[in-house]
Amino acid sequence: MIESHKLNLGQNHILDSLSAAEYQRLSPHLELVVLPLGEIIYEPGDELRYAYFPTTCIVSMLYVMESGAPAEIAMVGNDGIIGVSLFMGGGTMPNRAVVRSVGYAYRLRAQLLLQEFNRAGGVRNGTLHDMLLRYTQGLITQIAQTSVCNRHHFLDQQLCRWLLLSLDLLTSNELIITQELIANMLGVRREGITEAVGKLQKAGLLECRRGRITVLDRPGLEERVCECYQVVKTEFDRLHLTSRYTPSTSYMPLHSGGLVRNESLSSRQAQMKQG
Amino acid sequence: MIESHKLNLGQNHILDSLSAAEYQRLSPHLELVVLPLGEIIYEPGDELRYAYFPTTCIVSMLYVMESGAPAEIAMVGNDGIIGVSLFMGGGTMPNRAVVRSVGYAYRLRAQLLLQEFNRAGGVRNGTLHDMLLRYTQGLITQIAQTSVCNRHHFLDQQLCRWLLLSLDLLTSNELIITQELIANMLGVRREGITEAVGKLQKAGLLECRRGRITVLDRPGLEERVCECYQVVKTEFDRLHLTSRYTPSTSYMPLHSGGLVRNESLSSRQAQMKQG
């Protein structure tokens, strides 16, 4: 695979993993666009005209309840793509995608993405088809883990998870976002975030001004975060969805060892016993 | 498409949607097996030797926390397949699949599934490839909605959702399961389930004996359930994942209308204002 062709593609991991041939076919049609904060990429039921490959922006997929209250399902950054429903076959999704951190993204006409996705090739490893499905599997894990986290972990821990996942999609250690918005993402009260942020700030892990949170001590966050963060991160690594790995046309087969079964025990209970 | 070939396939919806050609290739390798309650199909990290197409059983995908406490991510019945990671490319998943309602399933060697999935065909509509991806998109919605429900709805409503989703995968109105297990699925205390079941029972919607819940008034449950149930159900219908629709090689294109944006409002708040 030729490396030089990637120079102007920015840092979207899916695009970076394209083969030279795929790149040649797609690159003329990739448009770099700015996605401003709050921009809605799609609403529930909207058919997408473009797929988006974020490079520096972060997009949230969120379900909007009947009451109007939103809840974040997953976040997508330079590791992924907005428009999974295009190649998964549903055409639309019952959620909203909204930009929650300004930045760039490459966009590609839906039809072209689909065409490349459906391109019949003998060996699939390393193709866009493969990469997109693998990313989608990672997305499933992220969504599932959000669900688990919602149920079982304290707000402080959830906030840590959210901050760390966000940091991983950014180049700086600064999040430009209001506490109110974070509350919306996590589906909690704004005051709850204020309190949780306050704790982290007192512990010297954060510094925050209006609409801006600066992470001072990342390891500190990692100490306080629940297991959910690491589960998602590990799975993304395993699926070669992070920039740490550069999948080639002949990457390592995906497999891992087993895991021991545990006794049934509520998580809160376990946390009590630890504390 | 020939209808008669489906007679002995039972009622798995994915298998039912196979084209005649696909059926001819796969049917000799489909084995009908009994999946006993509690059977673990896979553990986190396990590579699957078979994919399973449930017909009368229900399998839960659940994440097992470090503490040992499980939490249901999604449930799979005659509408789906166990072994999504096979064709999504990850090989394994960081969760456990366990049978939570005895019954039958067809199993198919992993390699054969993959072979058929990767079969290069010009037109994709109606193929196994298509159906599997569409099912996976439905799965994503189910998982996402579970997440939302975990965060925002009362236990009573969540229980209704869980009961209704389960009923949709069964032929009878009887669930053979202990309250303890339901609690594990929903990630709550056993006593919480006892209380919620008690309410529904007093309302005359249920009847329950040891390890067995009989639903007497399904419409009653539907009145009490939160929006999450309908969202999942509607999405599955739209994706032609329910037996109501019989996708052919030229099914209707998938699209739908828009949805109005709402004011931000916490769901609890909304529920308060209604009550």
Added chain:
DNA sequence: GACTTTATGTGCGCTACCGTACCGACTGCG
């Protein structure tokens, strides 16, 4: 029937988070 095991019902104090209200402080704009 006697005994064990497992499932369900109930009560009680506790706490994380909720809803509400209000106040101060920062920021952008004229």
Added chain:
DNA sequence: CGCAGTCGGTACGGTAGCGCACATAAAGTC
């Protein structure tokens, strides 16, 4: 500068669900 609008901090009572400890009851075993 002054003002308006937004954002963040604090306080307070309320509650859904928690952990814990038992009591009861149904099914299985011998």
